[in-house]
Amino acid sequence: MIRKLALALSLALCFAVAPAVAASAAGARPSITAPSAILIEPSSGRIVYARSPYKRRGIASTTKLMTALLLLEKRSMTHRIKAISYNGSAAESTAGLVPGERLSSADMLRALFLASANDAAAAIAVDIGGSRRGFVRMMNARARRAGLTGTHFSNPIGLDGSGNYSTARDLSKLAVLVRRFAVARETMNRSKATLYSGSRRRVVVNRNTLVSSVPWMNGIKTGHTGSAGYLLVGGASRNGVQLISVVMAEPSEAARNADTLKLMRYGFSRYRSVRAVRKGQVFARVDVTGRPEQVALVASRTADVVVARSSSPTTALSGIPSEIEGPLKRGTKVGFVSVRRDGRPVERVPLVTASSVEAPALIATLSGGPWPLIGAFVVFTLIALAANLAWRRRRQGAHVGIKAN
Helix, strand or coil, rough: CCCHHHHHHHHHHHHHHHHHHHHHHHHHCCCCCCCCCEEEECCCEEEEECCCCCCEEEEEHHHHHHHHHHHHHHHHCCCEEEEECCCCCCHHHHHHCCCCEEEEHHHHHHHHHCCCCCCHHHHHHHHHCHHHHHHHHHHHHHHHHCCCCCCCCCCCCCCCCCEEEEEEHHHHHHHHCCCCCCHHHCCCCHCCCECCCCCCCEEEECCCCCCHHCCCCEEEEEECCCCCCEEEEEEEEEECCCEEEEEEEECCCHHHHHHHHHHHHHHHHHHHEEECCCCCCEEEEECCCCCEEEEEEEEEECCEEEEEECCEEEEEECCCCCCCCCCEECCCCCEEEEECCCCCEEEEEEECCCHHHHHHHCHHHHHCCCHHHHHHHHHHHHHHHHHHHHHHHHHHHHHHHHCCC
C-alpha cells in the first residue's frame, strides 16, 4: 500500500512539474526577485525583459563602469597611473595599492573590474580628472552625452550617497559603451588576473563568480552596499547571441546570481544567430562586355545576424551593373548585399568578382557602341581612296597613249 501511494505521489509530481518545464523550454517570462531589472539584446538594442527599468536606485560599485569608460577613452593601456593615499573602511574592496607606486592602465582596469578595487578607482580619478571632484564632473558630463538621463554620480567608487544613482536601463546602456573596447571584454571575462606592474606582483580575483562557474557568462560588473543591496550588470554569450542584463537591489548574492541566470536563459530561448551571408556565396552573375560569358559575384566576407527565433533575416542587392567590362582582377568589388533584420539594414557586405575578367575581344569591341559607324566611315573612305587611285591610274595611262601616237 505504501509503495502504491509513493508511486502515485511520484507520478503526480511528474505531471505537476512537466508543465513548468515545458513553459521554461518555450521561453516563459521568468519570475525574479529583483525589484528593478532589464535584459537587452545589444546588436538590435531590443529590450527583451524589463521590470521598473527607469526606477532610480543606488548602484554601489557598478559606478565603476563609468570610471572604466573614462579610463578606456582617455588613457592608453600602457600609461602609468600613480597610486594615491586611500583610507577606506575595513569592509571596502581594495587592491592594496601603495601611495606613489605606478601601475599600467591595463592593470588598473583589471583591479577595477575584477577586485572592484576602490583604491584603483580613486587613483584613476585623480590621474584623469586632476582631482576627485574634477573626475566626478567628467563622469556626469559623459553620462549626459550618452543619454543616461536617470543617472548621476557623486564619486568614482560607488560609495552610498543621495547623489549617486542610476537605473537598470541606463546601466545597460553604459555596459554597451564599455564593451565596445576589446580590452574591457577580455578583462571582465577573466576569473582572476595577475598585476605585474607596480611595486610588487598581485593577483586579483573576479567578484563576479558566475564568470568562473557558468561557461557562457562573460562579465560584467558586480556591486553591493548596505543601502543599494546586491547588483549585477551581467554579460553572456552563447551560440553567437550576446546578452546584457541588469538586476538591482537584490537581497543577496545568491538571489542576484539566480535572477541573472534566469534572465539570460530567457533571452537565449528567444533569440538565435543566423548566418545570413557566407563568404564566397554567389549572389549574382553578370554579363561580360564583348565576351559570351558571365562572371559570378560572391560575398567578400561572412555576416551573422541575431534575430528573434520567430523571424529570419533577408538580403537585398544594390549597385549591380547589367554587365561589366574587363580587364578586372579577381576580387574586384562590384556592388553590395545588404542584410536586413525586421526590414532594417544591419550589415552591408561588398560583392567581388569570383574570377578575373579579360578585356573585350577586338571584333566584339568594334561591333558595339559608336564603332560600327566609325568602321563604316573608314571602309567608305578606303573604297573612295581606292577608286580615286584607280581613276588616276587610268587617266595617266590614257595620257601616255596619246603622247605615243
